[in-house]
Amino acid sequence: MTAPRRRTRIAPESTVVAYARVSTDEQAASGAGLDAQRIAIEAEAQRRGWTVVGWHADEGISGGKGVEHRPGLAAAIEAVESGRAAGLLAAKLDRVSRSVLDTASLMEQARRGGWELVTCDLAIDTSTPAGEATASMMAVFSQLERRLISQRTREALAVKKAQGVRLGRPSALPREVVARIVAAKAGGASLRTIAAELTTDVVPTAQGGAKWHASTVKAVLDGQDAARMRAEK
Secondary structure (H helix, E strand, O other), X not given: OOOOOOOOOOOOOOEEEEEEEEOOHHHHHHOHHHHHHHHXXXXXXXXXXXXXXXXXXXXXXXXXXXXXXXXXXXXXXXXHHOOOOOEEEEOOHHHHOOOHHHHHHHHHHHHHHOOEEEXXXXXXXXXXXXXXXXXXXXXXXXXXXXXXXXXXXXXXXXXXXXXXXXXXXXXXXXXXXXXXXXXXXXXXXXXXXXXXXXXXXXXXXXXOOOOOOHHHHHHHHXXXXXXXXXXXX
16 A cells, blocks of 8 residues: 655745634633634744744634534644645644544644644644654543543533422523524524524624624523523413
8 A cells, every 4th residue: 555645845834824712602702712822822833933824713612523513623724734834733732622533633634744733732743753642642631521521510410400400590681582592493493593693683692792603592592591481382
């Protein structure tokens, strides 16, 4: 079997594309998480003498999701694969992925493509054997942490439910907005469609943000106010 062909280097070795991610709608709305990552990336690029030729981000998306569900990461990878930059730079490895399988796949893609995957937190550089091994170990612990948090959350919710505690919290949204969401969902609209319509109509989120996400709509539907409205019908 012949080895896969490495791409022809087009961009200078000192060029990178930057990638950032926030996993909750609160972070996406405030921009605090993205700003912190951008500062870290700019500082690392300056320290290494690199030029950031492009910025890509995913807002309100979990690190456990694959590349196909993260358009920002897909665009960043496409940029280095096509030779528009020599590497992909992120603030932390868990911003790129919290999945061992996805991390391993991405590192292999970088190796085959002849580009570098670098993170600021541990100065991981996957172009070296030591950096590749370190990245693999960090991905294992990142996935373990995510699964432990998920397990503890499920167990805590199960206890509360057994105690008769009503799950979900009251919505900070006006009643008419909650009613609109409940009605739209009852009418068969998808979470993504409802989010797009609310964004188009410039309806503020509970945090005052301008952009709605499917996960934001789901949180409203899972809340006490929405449950009460459904029960009243």
